[in-house]
Amino acid sequence: xxxxxxxxxxxxxxxxxxxxxxxxxxxxxxxxxxxxxxxxxxxxxxxxxxxxxxxxxxxxxxxxxxxxxxxxxxxxxxxxxxxxxxxxxxxxxxxxxxxxxxxxxxxxxxxxxxxxxxxxxxxxxxxxxxxxxxxxxxxxxxxxxxxxxxxxxxxxxxxxxxxxxxxxxxxxxxxxxxxxxxxxxxxxxxxxx
Amino acid sequence: xxxxxxxxxxxxxxxxxxxxxxxxxxxxxxxxxxxxxxxxxxxxxxxxxxxxxxxxxxxxxxxxxxxxxxxxxxxxxxxxxxxxxxxxxxxxxxxxxxxxxxxxxxxxxxxxxxxxxxxxxxxxxxxxxxxxxxxxxxxxxxxxxxxxxxxxxxxxxxxxxxxxxxxxxxxxxxxxxxxxxxxxxxxxxxxxx
Amino acid sequence: xxxxxxxxxxxxxxxxxxxxxxxxxxxxxxxxxxxxxxxxxxxxxxxxxxxxxxxxxxxxxxxxxxxxxxxxxxxxxxxxxxxxxxxxxxxxxxxxxxxxxxxxxxxxxxxxxxxxxxxxxxxxxxxxxxxxxxxxxxxxxxxxxxxxxxxxxxxxxxxxxxxxxxxxxxxxxxxxxxxxxxxxxxxxxxxxxxxxxxxxxxxxxxxxxxxxxxxxxxxxxxxxxxxxxxxxxxxxxxxxxxxxxxxxxx
Numbered sequence: 001x002x003x004x005x006x007x008x009x010x011x012x013x014x015x016x017x018x019x020x021x022x023x024x025x026x027x028x029x030x031x032x033x034x035x036x037x038x039x040x041x042x043x044x045x046x047x048x049x050x051x052x053x054x055x056x057x058x059x060x061x062x063x064x065x066x067x068x069x070x071x072x073x074x075x076x077x078x079x080x081x082x083x084x085x086x087x088x089x090x091x092x093x094x095x096x097x098x099x100x101x102x103x104x105x106x107x108x109x110x111x112x113x114x115x116x117x118x119x120x121x122x123x124x125x126x127x128x129x130x131x132x133x134x135x136x137x138x139x140x141x142x143x144x145x146x147x148x149x150x151x152x153x154x155x156x157x158x159x160x161x162x163x164x165x166x167x168x169x170x171x172x173x174x175x176x177x178x179x180x181x182x183x184x185x186x187x188x189x190x191x192x193x
Numbered sequence: 194x195x196x197x198x199x200x201x202x203x204x205x206x207x208x209x210x211x212x213x214x215x216x217x218x219x220x221x222x223x224x225x226x227x228x229x230x231x232x233x234x235x236x237x238x239x240x241x242x243x244x245x246x247x248x249x250x251x252x253x254x255x256x257x258x259x260x261x262x263x264x265x266x267x268x269x270x271x272x273x274x275x276x277x278x279x280x281x282x283x284x285x286x287x288x289x290x291x292x293x294x295x296x297x298x299x300x301x302x303x304x305x306x307x308x309x310x311x312x313x314x315x316x317x318x319x320x321x322x323x324x325x326x327x328x329x330x331x332x333x334x335x336x337x338x339x340x341x342x343x344x345x346x347x348x349x350x351x352x353x354x355x356x357x358x359x360x361x362x363x364x365x366x367x368x369x370x371x372x373x374x375x376x377x378x379x380x381x382x383x384x385x386x
Numbered sequence: 387x388x389x390x391x392x393x394x395x396x397x398x399x400x401x402x403x404x405x406x407x408x409x410x411x412x413x414x415x416x417x418x419x420x421x422x423x424x425x426x427x428x429x430x431x432x433x434x435x436x437x438x439x440x441x442x443x444x445x446x447x448x449x450x451x452x453x454x455x456x457x458x459x460x461x462x463x464x465x466x467x468x469x470x471x472x473x474x475x476x477x478x479x480x481x482x483x484x485x486x487x488x489x490x491x492x493x494x495x496x497x498x499x500x501x502x503x504x505x506x507x508x509x510x511x512x513x514x515x516x517x518x519x520x521x522x523x524x525x526x527x528x529x530x531x532x533x534x535x536x537x538x539x540x541x542x543x544x545x546x547x548x549x550x551x552x553x554x555x556x557x558x559x560x561x562x563x564x565x566x567x568x569x570x571x572x573x574x575x576x577x578x579x580x581x582x583x584x585x586x587x588x589x590x591x592x593x594x595x596x597x598x599x600x601x602x603x604x605x606x607x608x609x610x611x612x613x614x615x616x617x618x619x620x621x622x623x624x625x626x627x628x629x630x631x632x633x634x635x636x
Binding site for chain 2: 001003005006008009010011012013014016017018021023026027030031054055056057058069071072074075078079081082083126129130
């Protein structure tokens with residue numbers, strides 16, 4: 001096969017072989033001996049083609065800077081018939097809350113997380129580390145030098161995120177906040193009369 | 194997706210998810226709710242299409258009555274390049290998986306590791322032994338007297354562990370479930386007060 | 387006690403419990419009637435105590451906090467100050483402020499956790515495959531003992547990937563999978579299987595199916611057969627193989 005003409009076929013094969021380990025732009029570029037820029041254009045072109053072609057059951061997703069082939073979500077119903085659900089259960093509420101705080105406030109210490117949740121959080125932290133969703137990313141300044149936690153690439157993979165920038169926007173302080181400010185403004189004005 | 198119109202996409206997804214296990218005619222027939230004869234015609238049609246389409250890097254092969262998706266032979270050179278391409282880790286995912294299983298389940302035989310991973314594991318074992326992360330620690334009882342593998346001191350050094358006890362505890366789902374039940378019981382009781 | 391007809395999941399702590407009460411009582415979070423919410427909160431705590439459940443200390447700390455706020459609210463406002471109205475108006479702190487702030491902050495992350503849960507569910511609809519074994523392709527890989535540049539997290543990550551990968555089940559039991567397998571049917575099958583091999587079979591060999599359900603039902607079937615004394619289970623010594631035999635005359 002020629003690298004030039006059949007790059008789509010080659011790229012498909014590479015992605016297939018890489019499986020859920022995924023392919024980085026760098027490795028794609030190195031196999032094709034092209035620039036990262038060119039590699040990125042190719043993968044994006046194939047990504048679009050697969051996504052729009054109704055006759056194809058596979059798609060490419062980008063996770064934390066690497067690309068992997070997965071089945072399209074419309075196929076889930078058919079696949080469920082043949083494939084057992086993964087053995088690891090989904091996360092408990094405590095773990096999800098802890099993870100949400102870490103995701104949005106990283107790097108963050110255990111104490112800071114506990115202040116927000118209002119409860120001890122050792123267990124969820126252990127679970128999340130063991131599930132490779134978070135890791136220690138350093139030590140806080142100051143006394144105690146507590147561990148700081150941050151999310152991992154496994155976190156991005158579990159939630160299907162390209163990068164942390166793709167996290168859903170953190171809900172506002174509350175809908176009523178606007179009213180509140182308006183009210184404050186009103187009273188401020190009143191006070192200055 | 195409709196079973197009738199998009200059967201090719203669905204079949205592709207099924208084959209992909211089946212991986213090395215392959216897909217039997219019976220499974221295909223039952224997912225599509227068609228006869229074995231019809232299932233056979235479909236898989237053969239897709240097989241021919243993939244084989245003749247130069248833009249595709251995958252093919253369907255039949256082994257012992259089951260069908261699997263593999264990369265086309267012509268891609269071998271590129272896959273070789275991929276294997277040799279510098280990866281971000283000095284250990285492949287296969288090696289890391291194998292190492293994790295040994296770390297948590299030692300002493301363990303190759304066969305047992307392969308049962309967990311679902312794939313051949315000779316090569317990762319060789320790599321790990323060569324890198325002095327694991328070693329043979331004895332022989333299993335029973336027929337075959339297979340080698341048992343365990344981690345080395347080098348393993349502890351590499352991961353900055355004082356002892357194996359410092360390995361993060363894997364989440365014990367049993368515990369979490371228990372807590373849940375107790376709490377539910379509490380609130381159920383509360384609801385009936 | 388009034389109707390707790392909502393099926394409540396376990397609370398994640400005192401803040402979670404308070405949010406629940408605020409929702410249930412349809413209270414404005416910015417203007418919490420402290421007396422009412424404290425009373426409700428204490429009802430929960432007392433019930434927990436009556437049920438002799440371990441109450442995390444955080445719940446008790448919060449109870450104390452609520453009581454403190456309640457009493458502060460009851461105090462007449464700045465009795466003796468020679469007040470400078472403008473400043474006082476603004477400086478005046480509502481004793482509830484800190485709690486409200488914490489509740490709102492906590493609520494944001496509780497909602498964010500919901501978002502994550504949805505993302506997780508969506509992601510779980512996508513199926514992946516294990517990396518292909520390309521080891522034959524590799525030249526003699528650097529087998530020397532080089533410094534390995536991986537972290538514990540890389541290893542845990544690989545393990546989680548392995549665990550997350552969906553397990554292929556074959557042969558499939560499409561629609562049957564969700565159905566319960568009747569024990570009686572399995573009992574007949576076990577007897578038939580035993581008869582086919584001269585009435586005696588290795589216990590493990592009775593478990594031919596892959597699905598957890600079938601394993602459980604088979605196990606229950608054997609237990610039931612033992613109870614009915616339709617089969618004998620024998621073992622030569624500890625840890626030896628178990629054999630299941632059709633009982634004489636059955």
